[in-house]
Every structure is written in structure tokens, then in C-alpha cells.
């Protein structure tokens with residue numbers, strides 16, 4: 106499958122996560138970098154996930170999935186160990202305006218989650234379009250080692266230049282040259 110890589114502003118979107126295991130927890134940890142407007146519905150919750158819910162003051166409803174929980178939801182992540190339930194939820198949502206992600210059925214997904222690094226304002230995402238998530242994770246770790254520790258101060262300098270200099274070709278050339286020089290100095 107081919108997915109468009111985009112960066113979504115989800116601050117004003119309501120997200121429902123169904124499931125309380127390791128996979129649901131990992132996905133919530135990814136979302137938490139960008140929003141804490143997250144409701145979790147699960148019959149059970151694992152210990153680490155419960156700690157995250159308490160730490161970030163998230164809403165947790167200890168319950169079986171029910172379609173009433175879809176009301177006013179914009180984004181849905183389903184990570185339950187019940188494949189039939191995933192199929193049933195897909196049927197219920199496919200005609201609704203909800204962006205969905207299913208942990209076992211890539212073909213049902215409106216979006217998939219990448220493996221990503223976020224170092225302040227630098228975000229690097231790796232996806233294999235669903236073909237090899239384990240590779241995405243390992244390749245992310247490899248790229249992570251290439252990112253210099255001073256990346257944030259470099260990006261701040263770049264932003265200062267972008268906001269203080271007048272728009273136009275001169276500014277574009279200067280910023281391009283600075284970015285190229287910075288990258289050339291990376292240790293191979």
C-alpha cells in the first residue's frame with residue numbers, strides 16, 4: 106500500500122484508542138508527543154500503560170469496546186488481540202469520517218504509524234509502507250546515531266535567520282549553504 110507522509114496537527118482532534126496492551130501503549134506514547142486529548146477504552150490495561158495514563162492524566166474507561174465510544178471521535182486506533190473485533194470495528198467505521206488505524210489489518214488503515222525520532226523540532230520518520238516494521242525500527246535507531254547533539258541550537262540559528270532576514274533568493278541561498286555546510290561536518 107502507498108501512504109502519503111504528512112504532518113498532522115491533532116491538537117483539536119479527539120482520539121480514541123481501543124486496547125490496553127503493549128501495542129496500544131506504544132501508539133499512545135507516540136501520540137503523547139503531539140496531544141493528550143486521548144481516551145483509552147480497554148477491558149484490561151497493562152501496568153506500564155496504566156502508569157502512563159496516570160502520569161499524563163489521560164481518560165481511561167475500563168470496558169469492552171462499544172460503538173457508543175465512536176461518537177465525536179476524529180482519530181481511532183484499534184489495538185486489541187481480537188481479530189474479529191477489529192473486523193467488526195472496521196465495518197462500523199468505514200463510512201464514518203474517522204481516521205482509523207488497525208494493529209493487524211493494514212488494508213483497513215487510513216493511516217499507519219511510522220517509526221520516528223523527535224529531537225526538539227527535528228522529526229525523522231521511517232516507514233516501509235507496512236512491509237517490514239522491524240526494519241523501520243532498526244533503521245530509525247541507525248539514523249538516530251547520525252544526528253548531532255547540537256541539532257536544536259543549529260535549527261534555532263536557522264530559524265532566527267529565516268525570521269530576521271527579508272524573504273527572497275538571497276535568504277534562500279544563505280540558508281541552503283548553511284544547511285549543506287552543517288551536514289558536511291557530520292562524522293561519517
Ligand SMILES: C[C@@]1(CC(=O)O)C2=NC(=C\c3[nH]c(c(CCC(=O)O)c3CC(=O)O)Cc3[nH]c(c(CC(=O)O)c3CCC(=O)O)/C=C3\N/C(=C\2)[C@@H](CCC(=O)O)[C@]3(C)CC(=O)O)/[C@H]1CCC(=O)O
Nearest residue numbers: 208209211217218219220232233234235237238239241242
Ligand atoms: C513503526 C511502528 C510504529 C508504531 O507501532 O508505533 C510500527 N510497528 C512497529 C513495530 C513492530 N510491529 C511488529 C513488529 C514485530 C516484527 C514484524 O512483524 O516486523 C515490530 C517490531 C518490534 O516490536 O520490535 C509487528 C506488526 N506490525 C504490524 C503488523 C500487522 C500486519 O503486518 O498485518 C504486525 C504483525 C503482528 C503479528 O505478527 O502478530 C503493522 C504495522 N506496524 C506499523 C508500525 C505499521 C507499518 C509501519 C511500516 O511502515 O513499516 C503497521 C502496518 C500498522 C500500524 O501499526 O500503524 C513500530 C516500531 C516503533 C519503534 O520505532 O519502536
Ligand SMILES: NC(=O)c1ccc[n+]([C@@H]2O[C@H](COP(=O)([O-])OP(=O)(O)OC[C@H]3O[C@@H](n4cnc5c(N)ncnc54)[C@H](O)[C@@H]3O)[C@@H](O)[C@H]2O)c1
Nearest residue numbers: 124125126127128129147148149169170184185186187208
Ligand atoms: N501494529 C503493530 O505494530 C503490531 C505489533 C505487534 C502486534 N500487533 C498486533 O496487535 C494486537 C495487540 O497486541 P498486544 O501485544 O498489545 O496484545 P495484548 O494482548 O497485550 O493486548 C490486547 C488488549 O486488548 C484488550 N481487549 C481485548 N478485547 C477487547 C474488547 N472487546 N474491548 C476492549 N478491549 C479489548 C485487552 O484487554 C488487552 O488490553 C495483536 O493482535 C497483535 O497481533 C500489532
